[in-house]
Amino acid sequence: MGFLLNNRVGHLLIAIMLFVAVVAVLLLIAKVADGLRGKARMPAVIAVFAGPALLMLAVGLIYPFIRTVWMSFMDARSQNFIGFDNYVTALTADASVIAFRNTFLWVILTPLLSTTIGLVYAVLIDQSRLEKAAKALLFLPMAISFVGAGIIWRFVYDYKGAGQDQIGVINALLNSVGLAPVRFLQDAPGNTIFLILVLVWIEAGFAMVILSAAIKAVPVDIIEAARLDGANSWELFRNITVPSIRPSLVVVLTTISIATLKIFDITRTMTGAQFDTQVLANQMYDQSFVFGNNGLGSAMAVFIFLLVVPLVVFNVRQMAKNREVRG
Template sequence: MVLAVIAIIAIVAILLLMASLADRLKGKSRNVASVLVFVIPAFFLLGMGLIWPAVLTTYNSFFDRTSTTFVGFENYGWLFTNSDSQRAFINTAIWVLLVPVVSVLVGLLYALLIDGKKFEKVMKSLLFMPMAISFVGAGIIWRFMYDYRSAGQNQRGLLNAIIVAFGGEPVRFLQDSPLNTLFLIVVLIWVQAGFAMVLLSAAIKGIPMELIEAARLDGTNAWQMLTKITVPTIRPTLVVVYTTITIATLKVFDITQTMTGAKFQTQVLANQMYDQSFTFGNAGLGSSTAVIIFVLVIPIVVFNIRQMLKNKEVRG
């Protein structure tokens, strides 16, 4: 701890010295030096906080649990052949297929319905409120919602209390596979729909009024307005929202860990990475799982960047 504080003080002192020296220069040299004062620390932090850990994790993925014996692609072979790991892949795929699509659809529909309404701000706040809650907090809240007690006992879970009150049998929401995965997915949709709604609502309000009025004069109905005007116009925002939620879904960990402990066949890749690395002490399998998650994120990031560049070219 003391060494870390000393290192931070030393880095700050060096940066202040560099800034002072850059301020004494003149002309282009001063501009270049001023830029370097900000760029060098940024690259240093990027390298230490992202690039080096990524390289080290990739390196460890080719070694055994103690990171001492080279095993080649054995860890990756285990990931794709082990039944528990295959379940993690399947569950992650279900999450990625459902969460972004449903979150964007709910957010878009909600934004369209409340646009221009009297209590728009209040209604936006209600849907956005879950975004202020951490994933762990959301998991705890919904764990009490889904809580199960056997028939004849008092039900603490809100949903089962309602079901029993109407004469039904309590439901094992979190214990019975595969539906328990869908009930977990509902929690992330509940959190992310507000995020989608806020961005999409802002994009909808940014549609030129002249374009809307021209479409109405041409006799455009509500469905045509949505598919021909609204969605194409806000497409860049839709892409950003969809890809952002997809990346967050690929890394989901808190909800499954909090609500089921990744048991009852609800394991996802992030939970598997955690379990292998810290619960079972297998650095090789944990690192290889982390690499797989990283590789799965890359195409989404590349697609997002390409869309941003394409939109920039169109605007230019």
């Protein structure tokens, strides 16, 4: 116990010393920059303001990324170089194939369902008397963590054997009307769909808020002109609303897709990634921390990175275009 305490105190003192050293260096650079004039002043100012952020970016993001890529070419214990063997295994092993299949299913269904529900909901409640309350109702799940949502819905889907008392909400209702209970989380591939619905329940509120703001930004004179031309509600929605909010739709779809690619908490909490519900993030975790295969786990992390980066780049470019249009 004393050793642990001394060890912690030592780490704390080292951290304090490093913090003081960094602050001292920044103050020294700031003092030097204050005395500089002309072109030499700008690099020093950049070093003072951007230096800490760049340092944290290098330590917390760039170095771990490079190390992960290197480990993906090593064996399970990161001792021997084995080339692309981990990537071949990641693409051919049965568990990995299931993880890729389920992840793509998540990425296809979750953004489409969440965005569709959010858009329809935003259109229906727009300018209604209870708009604020209705928005709050759909947005509330966004305040719940993925782990919390997983625990809530695990009780909703819970299944007990036939003849037993059902504590799951849905199965209890089924029993009350004389129907047999359903194995929502145990039977593949339907269990993956039921897990996806949990994330849709969370993300629909996000989609609704963004799209509702976009709908309110549609010029009123365009809508009134279309009505004068005899356009009905469906024609207004299809020909006016959707084209006007297309940039926001793209941002919502890509943002939800990025979050979905990294999904981990819901499957881990609700099924433990069993019953063929494995996804890439769970596979990465299992290989790295359960089975101790650092090489294969790192390869799975690289795959996730390669899938996320194009969406992030596209999302950033689309947001920049939106700002240019509004500007």
